[in-house]
Amino acid sequence: MQTLGDLQAPVGEKSRPHQYNIFSGFANFYSCLGPQNIRFCLGLIGLVGSGKSPQDAYSYEGFLADWRFKCGAGFFAVYENTTLTSCTQSTYVNYNPEMGIQFDAYKKNVTADSAHACGYAQNLMDSLGSIYRNGACRGSTADDAQWYGCQSAREYTNAQFRHCQHSTTCKPRLLN
Numbered sequence: 001m002q003t004l005g006d007l008q009a010p011v012g013e014k015s016r017p018h019q020y021n022i023f024s025g026f027a028n029f030y031s032c033l034g035p036q037n038i039r040f041c042l043g044l045i046g047l048v049g050s051g052k053s054p055q056d057a058y059s060y061e062g063f064l065a066d067w068r069f070k071c072g073a074g075f076f077a078v079y080e081n082t083t084l085t086s087c088t089q090s091t092y093v094n095y096n097p098e099m100g101i102q103f104d105a106y107k108k109n110v111t112a113d114s115a116h117a118c119g120y121a122q123n124l125m126d127s128l129g130s131i132y133r134n135g136a137c138r139g140s141t142a143d144d145a146q147w148y149g150c151q152s153a154r155e156y157t158n159a160q161f162r163h164c165q166h167s168t169t170c171k172p173r174l175l176n
Contacts, residue, residue, distance in 0.1 A: 022071070023071035026067055026071045042060065042061075043061065044058065044061060047060055055107065055111055058160040059107065062155075062159045062160050063156070064159070065155045065156055066156040069151060073151075074148055074151065077147075077173060078148060083140070084144055084145065086136075087135075087137035087141055088137065088149075090135070091135040091137055091149070094135065095131050095136075098131055099128060102128060103124070105123075105124075106120050106123070106124040110160070114161075117160075118161065118163070118168060121153075121154070121157035121158075122164075122169075124153045124157060125151075125153040125168060128149040129146040129147070129149040129150030129153070129170065130146070130149075131149055132145040132150075133145055143173075146170075146171060147172065147173040150170035150171070
């Protein structure tokens with residue numbers, strides 16, 4: 001399974017073309033497979049049917065939802081502000097271990113106590129928002145970066161626990 005680290009890009013002025021290639025490839029991947037194949041091959045039913053554990057299948061669904069956000073609404077939310085683009089990229093690359101710790105804690109908690117999944121989802125969202133806010137994005141872009149990190153985690157968790165979308169929230173984006 002692909003990990004966050006596998007999609008790291010160089011950070012700086014020249015990293016946008018790399019991002020475009022990743023995002024374009026992701027869009028082509030979805031377009032090529034089509035909705036039915038996505039659902040029955042890469043959805044929960046298809047992944048469990050091919051031998052993946054439910055935990056891995058949910059994690060993979062979350063991963064894909066997170067990257068749909070990063071390649072779609074999340075990208076368009078940050079790309080007009082070069083400072084925000086650069087700092088979110090830098091945070092993603094340089095704070096990956098810290099984010100991994102938060103994802104691991106979330107997975108362990110929801111596996112052991114799925115009845116409180118929405119609370120664990122909110123904790124993950126708040127944690128990632130804080131990492132983006134306090135990492136490379138400190139300063140004038142901190143609020144937008146916090147929204148980006150939180151919303152990214154929200155997409156990840158909503159793919160697994162759709163009912164949580166009614167109780168989990170991120171601070172609104174300020175449009176810096």
